[in-house]
Amino acid sequence: xxxxxxxxxxxxxxxxxxxxxxxxxxxxxxxxxxxxxxxxxxxxxxxxxxxxxxxxxxxxxxxxxxxxxxxxxxxxxxxxxxxxxxxxxxxxxxxxxxxxxxxxxxxxxxxxxxxxxxxxxxxxxxxxxxxxxxxxxxxxxxxxxxxxxxxxxxxxxxxxxxxxxxxxxxxxxxxxxxxxxxxxxxxxxxxxxxxxxxxxxxxxxxxxxxxxxxxxxxxxxxxxxxxxxxxxxxxxxxxxxxxxxxxxxxxxxxxxxxxxxxxxxxxxxxxxxxxxxxxxxxxxxxxxxxxxxxxxxxxxxxxxx
Numbered sequence: 001x002x003x004x005x006x007x008x009x010x011x012x013x014x015x016x017x018x019x020x021x022x023x024x025x026x027x028x029x030x031x032x033x034x035x036x037x038x039x040x041x042x043x044x045x046x047x048x049x050x051x052x053x054x055x056x057x058x059x060x061x062x063x064x065x066x067x068x069x070x071x072x073x074x075x076x077x078x079x080x081x082x083x084x085x086x087x088x089x090x091x092x093x094x095x096x097x098x099x100x101x102x103x104x105x106x107x108x109x110x111x112x113x114x115x116x117x118x119x120x121x122x123x124x125x126x127x128x129x130x131x132x133x134x135x136x137x138x139x140x141x142x143x144x145x146x147x148x149x150x151x152x153x154x155x156x157x158x159x160x161x162x163x164x165x166x167x168x169x170x171x172x173x174x175x176x177x178x179x180x181x182x183x184x185x186x187x188x189x190x191x192x193x194x195x196x197x198x199x200x201x202x203x204x205x206x207x208x209x210x211x212x213x214x215x216x217x218x219x220x221x222x223x224x225x226x227x228x229x230x231x232x233x234x235x236x237x238x239x240x241x242x243x244x245x246x247x248x249x250x251x252x253x254x255x256x257x258x259x260x261x262x263x264x265x266x267x268x269x270x271x272x273x274x275x276x277x278x279x280x281x282x283x284x285x286x287x288x289x290x291x292x293x294x295x296x297x298x299x300x301x302x303x304x305x
Contacts, residue, residue, distance in 0.1 A: 058118025066250035109134035132246040140242025154188040172221040
């Protein structure tokens, strides 16, 4: 695994490490390597949400540098995101354009300032962090498409529970129906988005005489199921789609809302270069190297731009 961090166009620090470790602890050594190489302050480090560990952010703040990364769901819970969105107004939400071209709106967003505290060894660090609440237009559309697909799939699976099908047992009692429904809603991540009613009843079916059995009337237990969208809950969910919270300690004059979005989108991602190592002509697949330093050297050679 190649742990990398690109300080917004400045030299890249990288190292080959074991693939059985978490990425979070790898950022701080990489940052220190860049700092020792550049020997200057005010560098902006752009990374993914794994760089958002409190200690990493505190270390960057303590070194008088800047960071920009999305915050993970462990920090920005749905409750916190809802509180951020509730505080926004039409005046505070600003459009974000590609390359400052007002004809190409790619997102919209606003920002909130939070006081953050972290520890570096025995030293407590306190600073003001800008939380950039951004809604990507394309990301929101993709999420809404996924939501509609999951809703359709869940409704079909629930309807199939009470339908006779080859190889499947038809559910005819409520005590078996509701646990199965709850599992389907959870698996499709659409809990609370559907209104489901089910009524248990019996019907009589007339059977003709056959194979020595006389004509008769059989009683059969069935479930009548009605499924509807919970429009209020779905609308509330759709309004939250596409939003993501980014964090930076850079001042506005150094990194505006628009520039922050563009900087993150243009972030150098080293994994993109690994595609050249797969398949022809630089395939690593048929190569077998016994020594780690040989593998490291070969990968570094092949990844030279």
